Amino acid sequence: MANIREIAQRSGVSVGTVSRYLNGIKVRDANARAISRVVEELDYRPNILGRALTKNKSYTIGVLMSNAGNVFVGSSIGRLEAELERVDYSALFIDFHGDVDVLMHKIRFLRSRLVEGIVIFSSEVDAQCLEALPQLDIPLIVVDNPMPHSEIDSIVVDNADSTKRVVSAMLDAGHQRIGVIAPSQTTYVGRERLVGWQRAYADRHAEAYKGDIQICDSTKLGGYRAACQLLDQGEVTALFACNYYMALGALKAVNERGLRPGSDIGFASFDDYDFSDVMFPPLTVIRQPMEEIVDLIIEMMRQRLQGDRNDFGTHMLTCDVVLTDSIHAQLAPQ
Template sequence: MQDVAVRAGVSGQTVSRVANNSERVAAATRERVLAVMSELGYRPNVAARALRSGSFGSIGVVVFSLDSVGNVGTINGILADATDRGYAIELIRAQSAESTDEAVSSAVTRLHQEAVDGIIVIVESHLLPPGSLAFPPGMPSVVIQSDNGCERPSITADQDHGSRLAVEHLLDLGHPTVHHITGPLESKAAEQRRDAWLRCLTEHGVDAPESIHGDWTAESGYRAGLRLADDPRVSAVFAANDQMALGAIRAFHERGRSVPDDISVVGFDDISESPYYWPPLTTVRQDFAAAGSLAVALVIDQIDGRAVAPGAHVLPTSLVPRRSTARYRARAND
């Protein structure tokens, strides 16, 4: 630091202020100091700076899988917002071989040892009992995709409202009932979407057909679609995510059932490819990036000492109508 100060013709305190992004440095001076830092290869000692400021400028993120569109979209939102606010991200993948709460606790402990200012956990599972997450005392934290009574701030999409929008859209188009391809049994979001589908049909006085379980993949949607395509009574399908809707649409095409003339299909998520399905997919939109951005804001509020209420912060969902749905047309043999 002293070498930088001498070369730049400033005090050591000025170099310290530049290293800590203080606004109390003139722009021209800041540029000169940064140029000398680069020339000399100077890098601030993060640990020492944290001892002085009480902040490491880093947020830890725990995730179980990078395979799902939702997790990737959420992490992108976290990265974008954290970067804009001057924070680095330390990403850890929890070990799926352990029970969910043990895996999260183990990952949180590792992050705490690596010195982060706050922690975001992305977890979506029935296997997480209420109050089971163990965080270091006083550690700012947020849980995403969970509303299971966690004592910390949590973020979830309005699964019930979104599912109702999907089912009511199909009923409003005159379809006698709506078939459902669910997500995996262990998924909280899948359960909420299935329950909302069932309640909505019941409230409208419509008999609910047996649901078909999927696993979020297009392959499982394809298998479900083959079963549904062979039933001439099927005219409307609500798939619990867009990938399963894609698989079902392919199965319908292969079986000679036109979408949407013979069968209308609605998905859930509104992933970036949904407008480019054939036909473009009617779906329910949830904003994964917004969830990541909100998580960063809630964690930084806690880091900065602002009060953040525990419990669920629910993000809105909305219907995006496209060309995979149409008015019900009775078949000749109905």
């Protein structure tokens, strides 16, 4: 197995230069290219365990998920693991099943395993429950909930603004009654997406009917039942589903009634995950910036691990709103 001395000899540089390069410290470009070439030729893999013992570091990041089966989390963790491996870190993934007590227990567990940082995916957790998060001596990043703590980073997307943009486009298309299928209002994400629907009406001084709001579980079945309720009332001419699973359930209800999005009923949803273009016309969707979220997690974690104590707070990313003909429909109630 190759070692640092062999890499140094083949690269024509000192052992110290190789060590600095492998530990992420900048060296001269020519030396970096030579070392990189030899590392690849020898298929060198650093001894993480040995390095951890030498430096008293675990080179591990704990990743806590409120629901590992959630498509939002699933679309993030693969890239997150790959990006952590790129900087010689491993990830320890744990599902806390949306239970805040379990979350606190798992944080203690991760600290006992000497992880150097923790990331929490918390879209299905009440933001107020997260106020009990302890102040840790390691970096902590929360995804999908803004945090009030002075030394906890959080990442959110523009849930309200992007929802408002889509619902506004539906109102501009002539719809007056747009049924909204929204998640629990105990969660930050659920509240913000419903606020976006409300703001679209308020900005146009249009009347928003409470009966056009359906709050339900963030599941396919929840979306199906909510859509059935809205469609069977016979008043709405369009539907907006607030997440991927709700959209699937709502589309099932639409299809059962022989309706076609973009022709018989307007339709749009938050989230995409590569399914919207299987419909014709393709569905109007709000796409979350998944790559940006992961890249920001990595960059923020890197800064915190290096001791940067500046700019703690909530970082908001912008979603991509994709408007299509699916928001159009004949405007008589079904």
